[in-house]
Amino acid sequence: MLLRVEDLQVAFGATQVISGVDLAVAAGETLAIVGESGSGKSVTSLAVMGLLGAKGVRIAGRAEFDGQPLDLTRPGGTAKLRGDQIAMIFQEPMTSLNPAFRIGDQIAEAVLCHRSVSEVEAKGRALDIMRKVGISAPERRMRQYPHELSGGMRQRVMIAMALVNEPQLLIADEPTTALDVTIQAQILDLISRLQRDRGMAVVFITHDLGVVAQVAHRVAVMYAGRIAETGSVAQVFDDPQHPYTIGLLGSIPSLTGPRTRLTTVPGSVPSPAEMPQGCRFSTRCPFAQPKCAQQPLLREIAAGHRAACHFAPLELNFGAAA
Amino acid sequence: MLNLFLRRVLVAIPTILLISVFVFALQKLLPGDPVLAMAGEERDPVALAAIREQLGLNDPLPVQYFRWLAGALQGDLGTSLRTGQPVTQLIVQKLPVTLQLGVMALLIALVIGIPAGIISAVRKGTVTDYAANMVALSGMSIPNFWLGIMLIMLVSVRWQLLPASGYVPPTQDFVQSMRTMIMPAFVLGTGLAGALMRHTRSSMLGVLKQDYVRTARAKGVPERRVVLKHAFRNALTPIVTLTALLFGELIAGAVLTEQIFTIPGFGKLVVDAVFTRDYAVVQGVVMVTAVGFILMNLVADMLYILLNPRLRSA
Numbered sequence: 001m002l003l004r005v006e007d008l009q010v011a012f013g014a015t016q017v018i019s020g021v022d023l024a025v026a027a028g029e030t031l032a033i034v035g036e037s038g039s040g041k042s043v044t045s046l047a048v049m050g051l052l053g054a055k056g057v058r059i060a061g062r063a064e065f066d067g068q069p070l071d072l073t074r075p076g077g078t079a080k081l082r083g084d085q086i087a088m089i090f091q092e093p094m095t096s097l098n099p100a101f102r103i104g105d106q107i108a109e110a111v112l113c114h115r116s117v118s119e120v121e122a123k124g125r126a127l128d129i130m131r132k133v134g135i136s137a138p139e140r141r142m143r144q145y146p147h148e149l150s151g152g153m154r155q156r157v158m159i160a161m162a163l164v165n166e167p168q169l170l171i172a173d174e175p176t177t178a179l180d181v182t183i184q185a186q187i188l189d190l191i192s193r194l195q196r197d198r199g200m201a202v203v204f205i206t207h208d209l210g211v212v213a214q215v216a217h218r219v220a221v222m223y224a225g226r227i228a229e230t231g232s233v234a235q236v237f238d239d240p241q242h243p244y245t246i247g248l249l250g251s252i253p254s255l256t257g258p259r260t261r262l263t264t265v266p267g268s269v270p271s272p273a274e275m276p277q278g279c280r281f282s283t284r285c286p287f288a289q290p291k292c293a294q295q296p297l298l299r300e301i302a303a304g305h306r307a308a309c310h311f312a313p314l315e316l317n318f319g320a321a322a
Numbered sequence: 323m324l325n326l327f328l329r330r331v332l333v334a335i336p337t338i339l340l341i342s343v344f345v346f347a348l349q350k351l352l353p354g355d356p357v358l359a360m361a362g363e364e365r366d367p368v369a370l371a372a373i374r375e376q377l378g379l380n381d382p383l384p385v386q387y388f389r390w391l392a393g394a395l396q397g398d399l400g401t402s403l404r405t406g407q408p409v410t411q412l413i414v415q416k417l418p419v420t421l422q423l424g425v426m427a428l429l430i431a432l433v434i435g436i437p438a439g440i441i442s443a444v445r446k447g448t449v450t451d452y453a454a455n456m457v458a459l460s461g462m463s464i465p466n467f468w469l470g471i472m473l474i475m476l477v478s479v480r481w482q483l484l485p486a487s488g489y490v491p492p493t494q495d496f497v498q499s500m501r502t503m504i505m506p507a508f509v510l511g512t513g514l515a516g517a518l519m520r521h522t523r524s525s526m527l528g529v530l531k532q533d534y535v536r537t538a539r540a541k542g543v544p545e546r547r548v549v550l551k552h553a554f555r556n557a558l559t560p561i562v563t564l565t566a567l568l569f570g571e572l573i574a575g576a577v578l579t580e581q582i583f584t585i586p587g588f589g590k591l592v593v594d595a596v597f598t599r600d601y602a603v604v605q606g607v608v609m610v611t612a613v614g615f616i617l618m619n620l621v622a623d624m625l626y627i628l629l630n631p632r633l634r635s636a
């Protein structure tokens with residue numbers, strides 16, 4: 001495994017936001033993290049990047065990257081890898097570039113921070129990568145400021161910036177949510193292509209199950225700061241074992257059908273104050289039983305397929321109901 | 323960009339004219355007869371009338387105003403009623419003194435205020451932050467006259483380290499010039515330093531929350547550089563604008579400080595002129611100050627445009 005995170009815990013002050021999340025990504029693999037808004041997808045990825053620097057944040061857990069232990073508990077722990085071996089692109093391309101500096105300089109800076117090369121060489125690499133991510137007229141764009149670029153173009157610049165040092169792992173946090181549909185498809189294609197060409201691992205965060213089917217090998221479904229279910233895309237989509245996943249999948253008719261937002265699960269995520277003991281989904285679960293007052297473990301159902309439900313596998317326990 | 327700037331300059335012209343009318347009118351409305359003040363013991367109505375006639379004070383007000391304005395546009399602000407010296411010459415003599423005081427005060431304020439603001443923003447909510455805020459608030463609320471007098475009593479009278487008053491031009495003796503000016507500049511600069519610190523702090527706090535700061539960190543930019551380059555460069559624009567504006571106020575505030583340290587600058591010129599009803603001088607000084615204010619506003623606008631890539635390319 002390229003990245004392995006075990007028992008990640010994140011709390012902002014007294015509010016526990018991530019409780020015992022495990023993640024593993026192999027080299028060359030795309031792991032999708034899906035879940036409703038507020039389920040902790042961004043916090044998880046920012047914790048892996050060491051970007052949760054704010055005061056009052058407590059992080060615990062073990063992690064390993066490329067065989068080396070990784071200290072996620074302090075901001076400096078990932079400093080060496082950040083922008084070099086692990087890169088990240090964000091949800092908001094409009095605000096993620098610095099308005100005061102030229103595009104070319106911003107990309108070249110990523111090189112200069114990690115490689116001892118001349119400024120000219122760094123600019124050359126910036127130009128190269130801009131071409132590879134499909135930025136037209138890169139020589140001219142290099143000298144432009146972010147406000148002169150469209151949203152899709154800015155996201156390409158972000159991708160170029162993330163990939164310029166050829167990272168082993170790219171974390172993409174909803175990279176297309178803010179973009180037009182046609183641009184979304186282009187950016188998704190770009191990420192998939194770059195991933196294949198470079199054998200890079202990708203953690204792809206999204207709301208959008210259609211996107212998961214399109215780009216990912218494996219998927220982790222998050223609910224209220226925990227992993228509800230994880231497995232290969234085929235396992236999770238064809239044979240979902242957590243009632244929450246089933247609810248989510250209810251929102252897309254088929255793997256190839258039109259994309260829809262995750263809105264069809266009735267009810268909403270409980271606030272941290274009213275988070276139930278035991279299974280966190282029990283307040284919305286059609287199968288909830290007294291037993292659900294105990295925390296279900298993330299159990300293996302098939303090779304590589306795990307679900308955090310007392311009743312998995314659901315076919316055995318509920319027969320026709322599932 | 324040039325267009326934008328030209329437009330600002332064009333807007334400034336009517337403003338200056340308006341101020342000149344205002345200054346002229348106010349002067350005429352003020353109680354006290356400058357001719358009487360000027361004539362001293364002379365009470366002979368014939369002699370007084372002669373003076374009046376000679377100064378053109380019997381002409382209708384608009385005529386007087388345009389005569390004054392025409393002169394002012396050619397750099398002739400009239401002659402001092404008291405000393406007979408050209409007002410322009412008086413101003414040219416005194417202005418550098420005050421400018422030196424103002425520039426030194428500004429430098430002190432920048433050197434203290436900006437780093438303190440950055441540090442307290444980065445260490446928000448810590449003891450350092452609270453301490454910096456407290457010092458800044460004291461700097462802004464302690465009256466200059468009190469601070470000035472305390473400094474004179476301690477540094478000059480008790481410890482005899484620095485001169486308490488006077489002025490030496492830097493061209494004559496640079497070191498002595500600095501020695502006489504450092505205390506008044508400090509007194510004048512403290513208030514500004516406090517304001518700058520708090521402004522820098524809030525500007526930095528806003529900028530440090532921005533997504534592009536997170537991007538810089540994600541790229542692996544060292545934290546120091548994230549703060550000083552990525553964040554500060556964006557926080558700078560409002561700070562620079564404010565500084566240019568505050569510099570105008572600083573010069574105005576110099577009047578009091580010059581009185582405390584008996585510095586023969588602009589402030590002393592205007593105070594003396596007001597007390598002796600030397601209204602040609604008052605008018606000239608107020609006019610020059612107002613134009614200076616407007617110039618600083620223009621500088622602020624210009625810097626704002628220059629620092630903003632979005633406007634620069636417009």
Ligand SMILES: Nc1ncnc2c1ncn2[C@@H]1O[C@H](COP(=O)(O)OP(=O)(O)OP(=O)(O)O)[C@@H](O)[C@H]1O
Binds near residue numbers: 038040041044
């Ligand atoms: N800086 C913070 N301080 C306090 N709480 C936070 C902070 N950042 C996130 N949270 C909380 O952590 C939880 C998870 O947030 P997160 O941003 O990870 O959700 P998400 O799954 O990425 O949602 P979305 O799909 O809307 O991006 C939310 O309840 C959020 O309110």
Ligand SMILES: [Mg+2]
Binds near residue numbers: 041043173
């Ligand atoms: Mg998010």
